Amino acid sequence: MDVEQGRYPVTLSLALAYFTSIGESRLPVVANDNRRRVMLCARAAKTLGLAVPILYRYCSCQISEPTARKMINTMNETEPLNQVAITKVSEDKNVVEYRLPNGLKVLLLENHTAPVVTVLVLYKVGSRNEGVGYTGSTHFLEHMLFKGTKKHNPEKGNGIDDLLTQIGAYWNATTWFDRTSYFEVVPAEYLELCVELEADRMRNLLLRQIDHDSEMSVVRNELERGENYPEEALEKDLYALAFREHPYHHPTIGWRTDVEGVPMDRLREFYNTFYWPNNATVVLVGDFKCDEALSVVAKHYGKIPAAPHPIPEVYTTEPPQEGERRFEINRAGDLARILIGYHVPEATHKDNHALAALRHILGSTYERSSCLYKILIDTSLAAETFARHDDLRDPGLFIIGATVTEDVEVKQVEEAIYSELERLSRELVTQEELDRAKSSNRKGTILAKADPSSLAFMLGEAESKADWHWLMEYDDKFDQVTPEDVRRVVATYFNKSNRTVGTFIPKEIEMSPEQMQAAMEAAEAQAEIESVLDAKHDLAELMANKPAVAKAKVKKPKIHTSSFASRLVKKVLPNGLTVLLMQNPGTESVGVCGILKAGKYFTTEGYKNSNLAELVADLLPKGSVRYSKMQIAQALESMGIAGGLEFSVDNYRLGFGTHVVSDDLPMYLDLLADLIRNPELSSEELAKTKIEWRSRFTEALNNTRSMAWNKMRRTIFDANHPFYEKTFEEQMIDLEEVSLETVREAHKKLFTPKGMIITVVGDTDLDEAFQHISDKFGDWHGDEPPSVDVPQASLPAKRTRIDVPIPEKKSTDIVIAHPTDLMRTGKDFYAAKLANAALGQDTITSRLGNVVRDRAGLTYGIYSAFSDTAFGSAPWSVSLSVNPKNVEKSLDLVSQVLSDYIENGISTEELSKETGRAVGAFTVGLASSLGIARALTEFEFLNLGPEELDNMSKNYAAVTKPQVDAAMKKYFHPEKAVTVVSGTFDK
Structure with a gap:
């Protein structure tokens, strides 16, 4: 022992201290219980980060070292909590x-x-x-x-x-x-x-x-x-x-x-x-x-040791910037953009919360009461804008960005931003502005708690910046910010010598039809050569050492019947509006969502397949009879939901949904009712919105994914079909022809209480919630929306490939698709969903992902999916992105996977796996009040009701392998699919 004491003096003192701390007054050198002796040594080793052999020898265990190690491993697996020093x-x-x-x-x-x-x-x-x-x-x-x-x-x-x-x-x-x-x-x-x-x-x-x-x-x-x-x-x-x-x-x-x-x-x-x-x-x-x-x-x-070395610290600091830095990117593109970054302190600095308040005040495209919206969006200088405060562990950047409207110089936008910052460095923001920012921040914290995962992510981010107490103290410190604090941080950090400015200036690259054809032919020829030379991407070889399916042993999610039907309160107002109500106590918040039958399908004759319904929806939050655009924006900001009254539109639905703090539910419903029933729909806002939309279409023309899907929808559907989509150039022409009178007529026709659904789920009194809805919507009347009758689109006669060249793109988008007649209410819906899930729902574990991403490494993401199955005829698709050089390899592998899957069917193990996934995902997807509200709303829209929701787990579990195999043969037809490849082709 003297030798060991001499060689390991630090070990001796630490071990003595450790054993004393756990109630052992001396080292266990004379104990007869070898297991206890080994356990104590092992626990000391784990706690102190010491090598096991050192403590093994030091504690004089009268057994061999291999035996001791075996005992230690056994102890590590079974040691209960009360024996671990936590x-x-x-x-x-x-x-x-x-x-x-x-x-x-x-x-x-x-x-x-x-x-x-x-x-x-x-x-x-x-x-x-x-x-x-x-x-x-x-x-x-x-x-x-x-x-x-x-x-x-x-x-x-x-x-x-x-x-x-x-x-x-x-x-x-x-x-x-x-x-x-x-x-x-x-x-x-x-x-x-x-x-x-x-x-x-x-x-x-x-x-x-x-x-x-x-x-x-x-x-x-x-x-x-x-x-x-x-x-x-x-x-x-x-x-x-x-x-x-x-x-x-x-x-x-x-x-x-x-x-x-x-x-x-x-x-x-x-x-x-x-x-x-x-x-x-x-x-x-x-x-x-x-x-x-x-x-x-x-x-x-507990059995994992601490690092045997100190974790390296980052000691490099950035010296103060001594003058403006600028750069410019020139490449093929759509609209000019600008980013301005200012150096700001680390997250733990005393100015952090004032900078965060400034972020609220500067705002973004969807914060319509904000400074940036007023000076850039409202003036039509920019199509999009934002302010972002990157509060990091070390000093970071405060970034202001904008997408410049067509025919506007970048310099105009840049000068407008500087002018606003200069004003904020001189003038105090109003107490009202700051109070709205504080209310938005604090209520945002409450709303985050409505989704437990959001709170977990917030705690994690706080740990990365400082520690979790930083988050706990955040709202209180934010509330202490004064108008003078905001002015001071603008004056301190937002100056020329502290900023870096980047601009994107698109260069025009005109391609004649002949050049486009040559590019496509060159791409096909080169890709064909590469595919022949690269034998690695053969399905059989890639899967040679891979089990056919996962055979991991894990307890499957419980197959159970939910209780939504028994908990749900359904009421229908005399005007035909359906109200769904359900309590979810303890969250301090409410999920509110709804649907009107006001999608593109219902658009006025003469405007089929136009964006008229979406244009009306986009105008709703921009003013009503009772509230100005600014009043609406300020009310939403004070509720902590700056973008909480945006409306989405698809083929059949106009939808809305958000979380609100329970006390704000009456205010939210009041705003919602006025925007839906009495929008202002002014010529001024229509003109501004048209400018924003032109920018959106211009961006889409340079987006590989948007262009691929646009071409796909125009190829597999005829011009009178609800899923057909005009070219972006045609949509721009349509947009210019829309008059204010047309917009108002469309609103009058599309917006009706008949068929509308409003769902409220959360921490609120249901009778009071219903009364609010009845008061705001009860005296509204309108016509019955037309029934939906979607014609079945025919399958293409044969497999077709179309290339859409877009210059100077580093990644290519591929879409493979054809129409299907799958409907959500169909008897084989669950079988078809499971067939698709095993094929491509997940980019890693599904068949396509396992081969094309995981094995071949050709893509970051590959998926298969059914589009909107509400009324049938929607596309079934496979989509992925790849390097231009890998297009042919990827298409070849996708084809092999599809052929093998359809020919041989789903395996029993895959079916079991996907059933478990569907059942578990059902539980996870309903973790928040808003998630529940959305599900209830959609099932009501489809006339399925809460009973279908209650039985979803059982419905998935009842699906058999023959049913899945039959569904894939019925709905998957890659031999007749259209393939669209969009991007820059390797010459």
Whole structure:
């Protein structure tokens, strides 16, 4: 022992202190209980971060070291919570913080409003921890964390995605400057499964070269997709120029050559540096008991040691900027854009909340009472605008951006922004403006609690910026901001020498029909050669070592009958308006949504397939008989729902929906009624809206996805069909021809209480809610909307390919589609949905994703889907994005997967997996009052009622393999599908 004391003096003192702290007055060197001796040594090793052999030798266990290790491993699996030294650190607003001996921080918040839990694990590593040569490693590693561990290996059919798919989880991961977050939203019964999965991949990743190679091209396609959009290109260069020394200089996704070149060993080193308990926070929010949840966390994380090294700190700081910096991007595009970034302090700085208040006051396109809206949108200088405060762990940027209206110079927009900032540096904002911002902020916090997952994400973000107490204190500190504080921060930070300015100036590239044809022919010829040369992308070879389906063992979600029908109150006003009401107490908020039969299908004769219904909907929030546009905007802002009265339009529905604080429900319903019944519909607002829409169409002409779908709808439907879509140029012509009289006539015809549905779900008195609706809508009358009779579109005679060239695009969009006659009310609906789910509902675990993304690494995202099945004839499609060079390879693989699937049918394991996914997703999707309200509204619209909602789990569970196989043969016809490829073709 003297020798050991001499060699390990620190170990001796730490061990003595540790054993004393747990009630052992001396080292267990003479104890006869070898298991207890080993357990104490192991616990000391875990707690102190010491090597097990050191404590093993030091504690003089009278057994062999291999036996001791075996006992330690057994103890690690079974040691109960009361034997793990967990510290309760603090509690605030029902959030409780615990700390495990290995340094893991645990945040628990019980929320029993829905049988759902959110598990979020945040690692304090982001792109700020990267350097030249391995930028993007944080994000690349995020992808690799889904590639498996020894215990949960996709190659064995029990990977993370395999398991989570079967229970209907909503899961993903995100990377940002300061953090990487992994999360799962699941039925509450699967809390332990998620904790176990996250704990396992913290230290046990396989990190195989083959996974690195396939995932690199997936990440690269994600990067290429972003490069298609001017906004993303501008923001990447804005940060790169504003930060020269601090690592915020690097884009989160990384520089392209780093993404392509970073070796597996470098990613492994990055993983071994940062993925440790003492660099992580586990956040659990939802339907659980804290002591039970903590026991689960201790069971799975307690056995992981702390990092054997200090977690590297970022010590580089950005020196003050000494003059304006500018850059310009010139490439093919649509509209000019501008981004202006000002250096601002870190999130914990005393000025942070004043800057946040300024963000509210500057506003955005949909905050119509805001400064930017008034000076840019209302004046038609810009089609879109926003202000964003990036409050980060280190000093970040405050960004103001705008999309410039056609025929307006960028300089005009830039000068208007500077003029407004200069005014705010001289003049105090009014107390009324600031009070609205404060009300919006505080009510926004209440509304976030209505969705437990939102609160989990907020806690995680707070941890990345500072710690979770930062969030708990945020509203109180925001309320302390004064008008003078706002003026001071504008004067301090928003000056010329502190700003970086980026502009996107589109260059026109005219292509003649001959040039377009030549580009398409060249692309097809080159792609054909590459496809022949690349044998790697053969389906049989790609799947040679892959199990046919996941065979992971996980308890399936409970098949149960819900109770919506018994809890729902349905009332119909004399004018035909249907009101649905249901309580969901304890949330302090209410979900409100509704539908009118005022979609494109019902548009006045002569305007079929136009955007007239959508144009009317867009004008509704811009003024009514009783309220001006500004009064409406101010009321919504004070409720914390600046965009909460926007209306969406599809073929059949005009919809609305939002969360409101319970006390604001009467005000919201009052506004809603006046906007729907008595909109102002002024010539001034119509003219401004037309300018905004022209900009929208111009942008669509340069968007690969929009152009692909536009061409598709014009190809598979005739001009009189509800799903047909005119060219964007034709839509611009239609827009110019719409008069104010036409708009008002359309409103009068389309908007009627007959067939309208309003649903209220949440923490409110149902009788009072109904009375409010009756008071506001009861004396409204209108005609019966026409019945819906959608003609069945014919399948194309044969497979067809159409290419749509758009110059200078880094990523290409592909859509493969044809019409189907599937209807939501059809007997085979559930079978068809399961058939599609196994094929392409998920970009990773479905067949298409497994082959084209996971195995071949050709795309960031591939999906199959049925469009609106309310009345039939909607498209069934497969869509994906790829590098232009990979178009033919991808199409070939998609064709092989479809042929194999339709020929051989769904496997029993796939059917079981997709049934579990559907049942679990049903529970997760109804975690909030608004989610419930939307589901009830849609089922009422389809005349299915709450009974169908109650039986959904059973309906999915009753589907058989023969039914799914029959459905796919009935609805999937790739041999007659139209393929549209939109983008820049490799010459």
